[in-house]
Amino acid sequence: xxxxxxxxxxxxxxxxxxxxxxxxxxxxxxxxxxxxxxxxxxxxxxxxxxxxxxxxxxxxxxxxxxxxxxxxxxxxxxxxxxxxxxxxxxxxxxxxxxxxxxxxxxxxxxxxxxx
Amino acid sequence: xxxxxxxxxxxxxxxxxxxxxxxxxxxxxxxxxxxxxxxxxxxxxxxxxxxxxxxxxxxxxxxxxxxxxxxxxxxxxxxxxxxxxxxxxxxxxxxxxxxxxxxxxxxxxxxxxxxxxxxxxxxxxxxxxxxxxxxxxxxxxxxxxxxxxxxxxxxxxxxxxxxxxxxxxxxxxxxxxxxxxxxxxxxxxxxxxxxxxxxxxxxxxxxxxxxxxxxxxxxxxxxxxxxxxxxxxxxxxxxxxxxxxxxxxxxxxxxxxxxxxx
Numbered sequence: 001x002x003x004x005x006x007x008x009x010x011x012x013x014x015x016x017x018x019x020x021x022x023x024x025x026x027x028x029x030x031x032x033x034x035x036x037x038x039x040x041x042x043x044x045x046x047x048x049x050x051x052x053x054x055x056x057x058x059x060x061x062x063x064x065x066x067x068x069x070x071x072x073x074x075x076x077x078x079x080x081x082x083x084x085x086x087x088x089x090x091x092x093x094x095x096x097x098x099x100x101x102x103x104x105x106x107x108x109x110x111x112x113x114x115x
Numbered sequence: 116x117x118x119x120x121x122x123x124x125x126x127x128x129x130x131x132x133x134x135x136x137x138x139x140x141x142x143x144x145x146x147x148x149x150x151x152x153x154x155x156x157x158x159x160x161x162x163x164x165x166x167x168x169x170x171x172x173x174x175x176x177x178x179x180x181x182x183x184x185x186x187x188x189x190x191x192x193x194x195x196x197x198x199x200x201x202x203x204x205x206x207x208x209x210x211x212x213x214x215x216x217x218x219x220x221x222x223x224x225x226x227x228x229x230x231x232x233x234x235x236x237x238x239x240x241x242x243x244x245x246x247x248x249x250x251x252x253x254x255x256x257x258x259x260x261x262x263x264x265x266x267x268x269x270x271x272x273x274x275x276x277x278x279x280x281x282x283x284x285x286x287x288x289x290x291x292x293x294x295x296x297x298x299x300x301x302x303x304x305x306x307x308x309x310x311x312x313x314x315x316x317x318x319x320x321x322x323x324x325x326x327x328x329x330x331x332x333x334x335x336x337x338x339x340x341x342x343x344x345x346x347x348x349x350x351x352x353x354x355x356x357x358x359x360x361x362x363x364x365x366x367x368x369x370x371x372x373x374x375x376x377x
Contacts, residue, residue, distance in 0.1 A: 004173060005173075005199060006169075006172055006173050006174035006175070006178060006196065006199055006200060007173060007174060007175040007178065008175075011174070011175075011178050011199065012177070012178050012181055014199070014205060015178060015181055015182045015185060015186075015195070016181070016185055018195055018205075018208070018209045018212055019182075019185035019186050020185070021209075022209040022210070022212045022213040022216065023186055023188065023191055023212055023213070023216040023219075024185075024216075024245070025216075026213075026216040026217055026219045026220050026223075027219050027220075027223055027244040027245060027247055028244060029220050029223075030219060030220040030221070030222065030223025030224050030227070030244070030247070031223055031227065031240065031244050033220065033224055034223055034224045034227035034228075035227075044220070044221040044224075045324070045360065046356070046357070046360045047217045047218055047220070047221070048218060048221070048325070048328075049324050049325070049327075049328045049356040049357070049359045049360040049363065050214055050217070050328075050352045050353060050356030050357065050360075051190075051214060051215055051217060051218040051352065051356070052316055052319075052325055052328035052329060052332065052356065052359070053328040053329075053331055053332035053335070053351055053352050053354075053356035053359055054190075054194075054211065054214050054215055054332065054348050054349075054351055054352030054355075054356065055190045055215065055312055055316060055332070056313070056316060056328065056329045056330075056331075056332025056336065056351075056355075057332040057333070057335060057336025057337075057339070057340075057347065057348055057351030057352065057355065058190065058193060058194060058197070058309075058312065058336065058348055059309045059312050059316075059332075059333065059336075060332070060334070060336040060337045061197070061336050061337060061340050061347070061348075062197070062308065062309040063309050065337065065340065066305065067171065067172060067197065067200055067201065068171035068172065068305065069171055069293075069298050069301045069302050069305060070171075070302045070305045070306060072299075072302065073299070073302045073306075078306070081306065081310070082309070082310060082313060085310045085313070085314060086313065086314065086317060089314050089317065089318075094317075094318055096154075096157055096311075096314050096315065096318055097153055097156070097157050099310070099314045100160065100161075100307060100310055100311055100314060103306065103310040104303050104306065104307065104310070107302065107303050107306050108299065108300075108303050111299050111302060111303070112299060115298075115299060
């Protein structure tokens, strides 16, 4: 599972197994529960909080401790781009595309100056 | 896109309230065309980000496309890929994937009333379910109310297929670009993924609980990553999410007098 594992057929097997047993069943479960369960029931509210915190943690990890090429761009530039993207998102009336594009432009221009 | 989001959870109670172009979507091909819209473009860019990330992490192109097709949910993919790339435990990665996957349950539950059919063939049902991820879900909620009854599953299958093809094209594009463009451009491609996730979370946040979960997750994630690498996402989700849930309920109770939202 060290270097190069992600390029192997074993990794293909892991990907398919994890998708099939740890991910896809939730879609099937939704299809099954959809007949009876209210989508705003309490358990789903908690689930949303857990998933939100998890993905937020992933975002912070990817920005603070990037694994590859992104490391070459200084931390302060990465943080500025992320913060700038959020600000632009709100200024543009909560427009996802504007925020993503804005963050990319900030990263590109500040990164160009910094490297 | 905001309107679609707000009408998301619980929105099926008042189908008439949804604003959607009427009568313009009738067939599978009409659904396919949705991939050419702005959300489709964002999806193309963010899956290009995934492709670039996969290349950067040392994943083969085949595995990147395989992962895109079998998961069809970017957060879960990046969780699993990052976990494997950093040499973390496969089981902990799978558990974290499952935690991100649970959110698909309410998505399917809210979308189901729109795509119910008398006796759909199993493959149609499975494909429709597989297509449920944030973008197809938002677009489904936005468009399906305006589609004539009896044609909705067909249109949604078109939307889903279009989105899946879009993400595969994006993955391919990002993967190839990441290996051939200057490092700074590759860095920008890689950055698309976290910023897209962050903004999607922000766009979907409605309750104090959601904002708390975002902030707590962003702070706890890196801390736990330093302390307990390999189990950081799992713990961040479970602990941070539960704290946000409980604190959010208290704030709701203070603000609105009751503990319940809505």
